[in-house]
Structure formats: structure tokens, C-alpha cells
Amino acid sequence: METGTYEKGIESDGGRPVFRSSSHEDVGVEEVDIGFKDISSSATPNIYVGKRNFIHQLMDVALMMANVSQLKTLLVSDRGDYFYLLLTFICLSISLQVIFTICMLVIWSIERKLEKTTTETATTSTSITAHVHTILSATEERQRVIADRLDKVGNVLVLFIIVSNVFVTGFGV
Template sequence: MNTYANKKSAVESMLDVALLMANASQMKAVLTQGPAFTFYTPLIILLSISLILQIVVAILLIFIVKWNLNDTNMHYKLSILENVSTALVFLIVVVNVFVTAFGVHGPVNKE
């Protein structure tokens, strides 16, 4: 059972890293466009929230993986951490839906 939980957490961590890289790339695109971009401030705020939440989830997943699932004394704490991490992942998805709605475009060439 512990091996399954560790593999599941590892896969979640890899997906978190992929989303973290995508958000960092989007942040770079927004910063490159500068404050003249229509949704500059909302996108900076949303991307910052997403990045911070992703880091928090990654830290939670590290704790979930490190604790022994076979120890019955830890089940309650692990359950709470898993519920919190699931809620945070849902929040990350919602924030990224708004990031997509506002639209992050590559830099505009001014020729």
C-alpha cells in the first residue's frame, strides 16, 4: 500500500513540475510584454498565486511520501494532508483556468 501511495505522489509531483514550468513560461511572456498589456496586473497576480500554491503542494507531497502509510498513528495526519493537497490542486486548476481566460500571448514584435 505504501508503494502505491509513493508512486501516486511521485506522479503528482511530476505533473506539478510540468505545470510549474508552464506557469513560469507564462510569467516570462507577461513580463516581456510589460505593463502596456491589457491584463498585465491580473495575470501577474494569478500566476504568482498559482506558482505559490504549486510550491506549497509540492512541499505537502514531500511530507506525504516521507511518512509511513503503514503506521496507523499517521493515517489521520496523512488523510488531512491529502485532503489539503487535493483542495489546493483544485484551486490551482481554477486559477489556471482564469489565466487561460485572460490569455497569455508571446511578445509582440514591434517592427
């Protein structure tokens, strides 16, 4: 096992921790601890993130299909002791999934608009006045705040979706 130290703020690595080997045979060798990749600073999209998002979307569709199947099974079966409770939780789960999808579409739209504005601002000439740039910056900041809040709402919605599906599974269809 190699001993060494982690240092933060090295000028060549953008502030990420760097492992400096203290063994004599590896003098001058540095290993950069990249941690999680910041995809917002990357010019090319991260393939792993794209695959992960695609799989996540497939899981969302599968959950929606399972909820619709549970609803169908519940409606055609005899009305047992927990019929209305299960009906409520299944409908709640489906409704929250639809609201979550709408939130994610709005966030996606805002991010695309911000990305487009950023690229347009970078390609325009330097003759743009400071006042127009300030107005764009304030609008962009407002949109980023909205996207951030919608993301937090989305996280809460996912929590409620999970809880409602746990109750559906617990009481059985």
C-alpha cells in the same frame, strides 16, 4: 451475454463481489470482481501505480515550467489591461504548487515512518509491554490523521491550482 448474480462477503475472496454464473455449462465457475486494487495490503508495489505517479510528477513539473514561462512572457511584455490580474494568478498558481509539493513530501515522510514502525513492531519479540504498544498506536494514529488531513488540503490546493490556471489561460498571456 451471461446471466448471473453478484454476491458479497464470500469467504475466499476477502469480501469482494463474486460473479456466480447461472448458466448450466459453467457450474461452479466463479469470477472475482477485483475492482480497484488496494495497494496498502499488497506486499509488492503495484507497477501501474508507480508509472501513474511518475507521469503525474512529470505533468506537475510541466505545469510549473509553463507557469514560469507565462510569468516571464508577462513580465517582458507591455503592461496590458489584465497585467496585474494575470500576475496574481500566475504567482498564486506557482505558490500553490510549491505548497502542494511540500504537503506531498510531508505525507510521504509520514507514510515511510509508519511503514518503518510497522515493520519494526512486527519483527520485535513479544516481550514488548502493552503500554508501549498503546503509545505507538496512539502516535501512529495521530500521524495517520495528519497525513489524511494533508491529503485533503492537497486536493483543495489542486482545485485552486486548476482554477488559477483556467483564469490565466482565459485572460491570456
